[in-house]
Structure formats: C-alpha cells, structure tokens
Amino acid sequence: MNSQHIRCFLESTENLFSTMLSSSVEFAKPEMQHRDAKHHDICGIIGLSGDLVGSVVIGLPTETAVNAVEAFVGMRIEPENADFPDAIGELANIVAGGAKAKMEGGSISISCPSVVIGTDYTIQRPLKSSSVRIPCRSPFGRFDLIVCITAPLEAAKAA
Amino acid sequence: MKTLIVDDSNTMRMIISSTLKKLGGHEIETACDGKDALSKAVSFKPDLVLLDWNMPNMNGLEFLKAFRAAGVKTPVIMVTTEAEKERVIQAVQAGANNYLVKPFTADQLAKRVEDTLTKLKAA
Numbered sequence: 001m002n003s004q005h006i007r008c009f010l011e012s013t014e015n016l017f018s019t020m021l022s023s024s025v026e027f028a029k030p031e032m033q034h035r036d037a038k039h040h041d042i043c044g045i046i047g048l049s050g051d052l053v054g055s056v057v058i059g060l061p062t063e064t065a066v067n068a069v070e071a072f073v074g075m076r077i078e079p080e081n082a083d084f085p086d087a088i089g090e091l092a093n094i095v096a097g098g099a100k101a102k103m104e105g106g107s108i109s110i111s112c113p114s115v116v117i118g119t120d121y122t123i124q125r126p127l128k129s130s131s132v133r134i135p136c137r138s139p140f141g142r143f144d145l146i147v148c149i150t151a152p153l154e155a156a157k158a159a
Numbered sequence: 160m161k162t163l164i165v166d167d168s169n170t171m172r173m174i175i176s177s178t179l180k181k182l183g184g185h186e187i188e189t190a191c192d193g194k195d196a197l198s199k200a201v202s203f204k205p206d207l208v209l210l211d212w213n214m215p216n217m218n219g220l221e222f223l224k225a226f227r228a229a230g231v232k233t234p235v236i237m238v239t240t241e242a243e244k245e246r247v248i249q250a251v252q253a254g255a256n257n258y259l260v261k262p263f264t265a266d267q268l269a270k271r272v273e274d275t276l277t278k279l280k281a282a
Contacts, residue, residue, distance in 0.1 A: 019262040020174070073170050074177055087170040093213075094262050097240025101260075110240075112167075112215065
C-alpha cells in the first residue's frame, strides 16, 4: 500500500460528500491500525481483488451514520430499518468504486458490500499486511476509513 | 415517460426515483437485478432504462446484451460506480446510450436523462 492508494480513497470520499451528501469532509493524518482494534458501531466493508487485494472499511458511530444516511437518501432512516444497512453498503460501494477507478496500472474488482452493526467487535483480515486508518470529520460527525490493500504476490508471501 | 430503474440497492432506487419524480413526467418502475429487469421490461414496456452494473443474479451488462439481443431499442443509461474507460467502452458496445458514474448530483442525473432523450429525438 502506498500513499497514492490512500489518496485515491480520500479523493473518492471527498467526491461522494460533495455530490450525493451535499457536504464536505476533512481528513486527519493517516495512522497504522492495530489488527485487534475495535471498530465503530457501524461498518460498511468492501473487498478488493485482482491486481490489488484487500478491503476498505467505512466505520461510523451510529449518530454519524444516521446523519449521513439522511443526507444521502433524503429521509431519516433508523438503524433498525432494512434500508439502513443498504444505504451504508452503497456509501461504501461508491467510495471503493471511485477509488478503484483512480488507481493506476492494473485491474481491480470490488465485492458487494457487507455491513456490520454492533458493538465491541474486531474485523479480522486474512492478509498480514498492515491497515491504515484515516480519521475523518464531517458535518454529520466523525468516522474512519480503514484501508488494507496489497499486491497479490505480497499477500501470498505474507500468508 | 415510463422509466425503469434497475439497481440492487433499494436506497439507490429511492434516490434516483425521487430525483426523477422532482423532474416530473416520469412513471417509475424498479427492478433489483438484471433478471428482474428483463421480466419487468416485458410488462412495463419502459421508454427509458437507468441501469446499475454490479448486481447479483444478472449484472447490468448481461441485462443490456440480452435486452439488445431481443431487438429492444429503448434508451439505456448506465448508472454505476464502474468509471474506468474500458468499462464505458464495453457498455457502449453492448448498446448503452449514455453513462453516469456514481456519485452524482441530482442535476447531473437530470442532464444525462435530458441529453439522452434529446439525442434520440434528433436521430
């Protein structure tokens, strides 16, 4: 994973906020994420495969997620509603899809989104490569982008 | 105008549907994947299709190929996160009339619909 990869995810997130959320987002300095780190209450997860493998996670506290979904869909949707995880998954899908398009050199596919809603859990990845957490701040509240990607050869070596 | 929105995300169907309703003049039907869309297209007979790419069961490209193979000339606008140039070429070769990358603003969606219909009227 290099800084260009991280930049792709940041630009894609900015693009999502400025278009479909009619808002803005600011990023703090990226930092390494420990494997056993706890996540926010709500996570949208997208897997990447092809010339790069790994995952991107958007982790949000419930309040941030509810606010962001309201801006996205145009109506308030509570986490208990079936449309809520669908909206979180679509937000993650748009961020990952936008980043994928910006990454140069190679073919990358993204998975259908998975959404986790809960407390006190960790997300284990089969890759031994490191994860980078980018703390984000928006008018909807704070949230995190967690990016874990590597080349397939490096992933095979690390496994 | 009868518009068929095809997307596996219910929230995305809601967002697109809401934008078109605000524009006015759209009678809307929705489908959750390509198979569902093929079935709905028979009964609904859309004048316009807004089509996602990545969907389970039958993806947007597969739907588009089947739709065109059946001789249907209804305009199709791809609305997808797939933004790479190769993907756009693939879609156009399969019969897409226009292409809109997610994320988009309501204005961008409205303009893409308008442009597509204007081009068809002029043809």
